[in-house]
Amino acid sequence: MKLYWINIQCRRLRGEMGIRKKRRVPLQPVLHTGDFRFNDEMARTFAMQDCCIHTLILDTTYCNPQYNFPKQESVVQFVIEAIQAESFNQKTLFLIGSYTIGKERLFLEVAHVLRKKIYVTAAKLRLLECLELSVEDMQWLTSNEHESHIHVVPMWTIASFKRLKQLSHQYSERFSLIVAFSPTGWAFSKGKKSAGRRWQQGTIIRYEVPYSEHCSFEELKEFVKLISAVEIIPSVNNEGAESRNDMLALLLS
Numbered sequence: 001m002k003l004y005w006i007n008i009q010c011r012r013l014r015g016e017m018g019i020r021k022k023r024r025v026p027l028q029p030v031l032h033t034g035d036f037r038f039n040d041e042m043a044r045t046f047a048m049q050d051c052c053i054h055t056l057i058l059d060t061t062y063c064n065p066q067y068n069f070p071k072q073e074s075v076v077q078f079v080i081e082a083i084q085a086e087s088f089n090q091k092t093l094f095l096i097g098s099y100t101i102g103k104e105r106l107f108l109e110v111a112h113v114l115r116k117k118i119y120v121t122a123a124k125l126r127l128l129e130c131l132e133l134s135v136e137d138m139q140w141l142t143s144n145e146h147e148s149h150i151h152v153v154p155m156w157t158i159a160s161f162k163r164l165k166q167l168s169h170q171y172s173e174r175f176s177l178i179v180a181f182s183p184t185g186w187a188f189s190k191g192k193k194s195a196g197r198r199w200q201q202g203t204i205i206r207y208e209v210p211y212s213e214h215c216s217f218e219e220l221k222e223f224v225k226l227i228s229a230v231e232i233i234p235s236v237n238n239e240g241a242e243s244r245n246d247m248l249a250l251l252l253s
Contacts, residue, residue, distance in 0.1 A: 028054035031227065032235070035059060035102075037072055037212075038219040046226055056229035060236045061214040062185055063247045068218050069185055069210035070195050076109045078195035079181055079209055083114065083150070086179045086205065093175035095167075097155040097182045100127070106183055106211055107152050108133075111140035119148040149175070158182050161201045168204060179205045185212030217250075224251045 031053045036042075062069075069075075083094055096107045096118075111118045120128065122143040129138070142148055157167055158180040168178050187197070187208035196209040215223060224232065234247045 028230075030055040030057065031229070032057040033059050035061075035213045036215065038215050038223040039071075043222075043226055053227050053229045055231045055233065056224070056227050057233045057235050058220070058224070058251075059214055060220065060234040060238070060247055060251075062212070062217055063220055063234065063237065063250060065217050065250065067185060067216055069212065069216045072105070072211065072213075075183070075195045075209050075211040076106055079106065079183070079207070079211075080110055080113050082181070082196065082198075082207060083110065083179070086177075089177050091174070091176040092149065093171055093178050094150040095153050095158055095164075095178065095180040096150065097158050097180070097184075098124075098152045099155060101131075102213060103152075103183055103211065104128070104131070104133075105213075107150070108137050108140065110150065114150075116140075116150055117142045117148040119143070119145045119151040124152065155182065155184070158206065161199075161204060161206060164204050164206060177203050177205070179207070181207045181209055183209050183211035185210050185214060185216070221251055221253075 029051060033056075036059065079096075086092060086094070096110070097103065098107065107118050110116070117140055120141055120143060125141060125143045128141065145151065153167075157163055159182065164178060164180055168175075171178065181196075187210050194210075196207050199206050199208075232248055232251065234244055237247070238244050
């Protein structure tokens with residue numbers, strides 16, 4: 001069996017994906033997407049490619065009309081403005097949730113715009129070094145928690161006020177107010193295309209922001225229309241013919 005390759009360039013951190021055709025492919029091309037956000041720049045890139053996709057294996061994490069959340073840029077701006085608004089108290093600690101890999105664009109944009117260093121653990125810093133971030137990005141990261149009042153923490157530690165209260169004890173001598181941001185597309189509420197929601201209990205403030213590195217439902221539909229693949233295979237929540245057909249009906253409607 002012969003294998004033919006199409007060179008795919010995908011920068012997950014910036015939400016960009018493009019195709020560079022390495023050579024003419026004699027077989028039916030397959031495009032398998034991972035996590036990505038479809039945007040205007042990507043549309044222009046694909047429009048310039050002389051390559052027809054036969055089979056599209058698509059990340060369908062949010063293949064449901066209720067998940068039509070805002071663009072990444074809007075959510076990032078919301079977080080930046082929220083940090084600025086909550087900074088009246090100099091003893092405020094800001095926490096931004098992150099997975100082992102993921103949410104990098106959010107906290108790096110915060111660093112660049114606010115010109116503030118971001119604290120990550122030494123283990124997290126070593127992991128980020130493996131992603132080959134730019135020198136400009138890396139200069140805003142520190143493993144010395146005393147150099148920053150904006151800390152990146154595991155998502156589970158800020159999943160509830162109960163956990164945040166437990167976390168607050170270790171910072172009680174340095175900070176009197178904690179403001180946490182939980183960035184996930186699952187935070188999006190149907191019918192409320194808001195870039196974030198705020199709750200407060202005492203000296204702890206918690207924001208849920210619909211920041212995701214997966215396409216929203218409308219972005220998926222736009223991407224499918226642009227690619228016009230002969231066959232579409234959902235790669236998430238595909239439990240069989242029925243669920244697959246339901247998702248395809250939504251995407252092609």
